[in-house]
Amino acid sequence: MHTGSWMIPPVRLAGDIPQDGFGEVVWQLSHRWRVTHRLAVLPVAAAAGSLAHIDEKSAPTMEFQPVTPDLDIPNVSLSEFVFGGLSEDEAGQVAVIHDATDTRLTFGQVRDHAMAFATWLAGQGIGPGDVVTLVLPNSPEFITAFQGIVRSGAAASAASIAYQVRETAHVLKVAGAGRVVTEVGNLAKVLDAATRVGLTPGDIIVAGPGGREAAIAGGHTAYDDVLATPADPPTLDIDPATHVAALPMSMGYTGLPKAVELSHRNIIANVLQFPVYCEPIPPGSRLLGVVPMSHGYGITALANFGLRRRFPVLTMPAFSPVPFLDLVRTHRPTVLFIVPGIASFLANDPSVDTVDWSCADLAISGASSMDPAVAEALVDRIGCDLVCGWGMTEMSPIASFRPRWRTDIDQTVVGMPVPNVRTRVVDPATGQDVVVPETGESAPGEMWCTGDSVMLRFHNEPEATARMLDADGWLHTGDLVTVDREGCMRIVGRCKELIKSRGLQISPAEIEAVLREHPAVADAAVYPVAIAGSPGDEAPYALIQLKPGVTAKPFDFIRHVGSELAKYKQLKSVVFVDSIPRDTAGQIRRDELAGWASR
Template sequence: MTITSPYPDVEIPDLSVHDFLFGDLPDDAGHRVAVIAAGAERGTTYTELVEQIDGIAGALAARGVVPGDVVALHSPNSPAFVALFHGILRAGATVTTVNSLYTSAEIGRQLADAGATLAITVGALSPAMLGHLPDERVMVVDGADGHESLADWLAEGRSAPSVTIDPATHLAVLPYSSGTTGLAKGVMLTHRNLVANVAQTIGIITLGPQDRVAAVLPFFHIYGMTVLLNLSLFARAQLVTFPRFDLAQFLGAVAAQRCTYLFIAPPIALALARHPLVAEHDLSSVHTILSGAAPLDGTLADAVADRIGCRVVQGYGMTEMSPVSHVVPADRTDIPRGSVGLLVPNMACRLVDPASGGDIEPPTDGMSAPGELWCQGPNVMTGYLGDDEATRETLDADGFLHTGDIATVDAGGAFFIVDRLKELIKYHGYQVPPAELEALLLAHPDVQDAAVIGVPDDEGEEVPKAFVVRSSEHLEADALMAWVAERVAPHKKVRRVEFIDSVPKSASGKILRKDLRAR
């Protein structure tokens, strides 16, 4: 059974990303600050940002970049990133954003797969980028011997080229995602995909010109790209950029620059709930915290809300959906904090039983059975670059994206992510969701962080194993396993514990279970 959004469809303008965000910039918005680096005294106004975007687009055109070319952008969050990202789009080119943590080999694979003809990096990250393209095709934002800089490009004072594209088919970005399985693949997202997702979410997330958004999650990730960067610019809010997450710097800048809206991932939520530094800063300007990228346990969300004194909600999405498909609306206080919210406008979804392949119907009361979430909408990718087989496995003939995530829905239309389909542990035929055990472990007073995977026991049966970062050296494995056993059904008991220094996570906050399995 197809489940539709409770919201009426919104209009998706037939515009490029640039025209959608900046085409009708009102006079009273031009003087307002669009983006400022954390701790900086002066930011970039909307008028200045558009001028920089045009200048970058002109510089790219002068270097032979034409619509359809791919340009790699390899940079931490900064005002320069904002101008460069939109300058590339303004030139009609496609941006492939490169993870700041990638090794040289990983960068090389992405550049080759994406077909990038020019790359933009920063000095601190340049050693990993250099060598994959000719030096004259690598711009170093803050300057380096033998390379052009952003200042060089802007000093040319060029006008943006006149380009014509079809927003419905022209690729805007090529972020890389492993999807539901396998190696990272180029996710083909059009201008219409990105425009659609801003149009779908702006009325629910409700950012406005009065907001200051703490942009600590990386712009190279689709969550940062759409929800922090594009949504904030469309709302004429002010972005405060952080090159990386450092708790002390983050708290200090949020307090000093009076940020109102924090977009975070669960690891940051954990710090906000528990770290003593939080109590040393005035965070009273914050009215909303929205968590994404990985499931946020309701108990942890409650702890953050109580400590900061603000609204804490979460959303759900995937790179392949540009990314948002579900979010908790600003005006709904009745939705439990463990929910990822309601289906956004213009979207439909299905819950499909992984065993039978049959549809799970929404309940008239209580909660549905769990099923794999399939989503359909104007924000869904056109496919994986050069990988028709992976596209067919993920995107069916009816346009439904098979997310690989297990979800439930309640009678009110609120969705809950239970776990990843591929990460479910099968213990003697019973399904054990790692996320459930992780949420429980985080409730233990001596556990700082935790991750759970399935590992084979001596008889070859899969059993739950917990990797735990403890906050007290007195915590013993047997005692922790006994504590969990008192709180779960027998088949969900943690049967092995390994204490580690930190849980490996991606830049967007997802647990890297493959790294744990490799141990």
């Protein structure tokens, strides 16, 4: 903390000032940030006239505010927000295009499918307090099933199709799923995972091509038959601010992946918040949806934003260069939702030049940091605007963007808080806000966020919730940033246990648990190593302590992890050590792992 006299630049007072007693003074330094100073003994009115002599023991906080006004968040259910006011003309327009199965759905069909599924779920006794998990690729079925679950009053959970049986079972268990929706390509895995957590074949709903045949053969339910249910869902009487709509997965600060409780209001807020810094996105825009809908980014941007704004969404089961470029040629998307890995493809791959990109107006990138050289090359090559942002599942997920009109700000920053979000940058060592210089950027601190899109809690994880969400509603993100006086933030590191690979989270604890199950392993620790030439991307490396008298090869453990976890979680290197560094409480000293490996 800066001690002694604490000077602030010329200011204007915002709001009424309490005249006596304990209180809070807020000085508005610009429309982008404010300083809050809590005073323990000095009457506030007196303090306001003595700004140069603030007690060094008091604790100033600096909140960074959006560059645009806050938004009014409607107090309605997510279904009412998405489908309410759908006109007859809009209902007949195409909402989802899925070339992989040659499927087209109109907005009216998406609504009707969702209402039919909600009605069927209600008939099965599924509603508020229940959970249905989706194990589906990006598809029309994902969108309609998600909306149907939410309309029923249940919560929609999702597991990545990249997950193997172990990971899928973990999602089902921590979310408390009572039903699972999947498709033929993932059915065997889902059946194994469901059995592990006590679900039956009858609890599995099979969607997509071949779904009815597979359902009949395996004693499951066919999604196509479910959609034949006459749509008459029961009235939904909920508080949108507290009722859980979705349970996407996230690591939190440490440990295994957790289910994040997002309310109807959380998602509605984010659907309204994030486009503000991306506008104009005019009527008639077409969205290319490559980011996984099982991820918070996909849930907000693709499964809800497009429906709300009546924009057709072009879906792909997974990114693949040839189908991706074919979609652009055929359907001429105007807005591309991407991640830095796809940005690199667009910036560098020769095949990109075979496409006419005059349709593309805007690319929106998130999930991990963007290489500035890649950003510049993408914009030059495709000729569209690029907006990069930052978010996390616990923020529903988008919390900050570099505004589209601020071309003076480089793409290496994650921008300013979106409307209805406030941020602080706090020194993890002292718990006090970092000092922001007149020019340049501050020292690193942990980004804290508060606002309408902050999660309710981790599902059935009170200790993890308390670790990340404080009593005043500030979410401690675990990301280290620097910040300037405009509130523009740059990610410089993290203070939580997390590995990021192509925007996807990897839990060191999850890989460690798999390694410790190997009969040759006495102890193990996993840590991130940056991937050269791919800014923001990391790979998991492992230290392994073998049991006495055991011999093994590193590949034995790489293969072992590969048999249990998704491909993007695979170990890239294994080093054998005599012991794993731990503190007196038995916790791994993670800041020492990289150095331990080179001993």
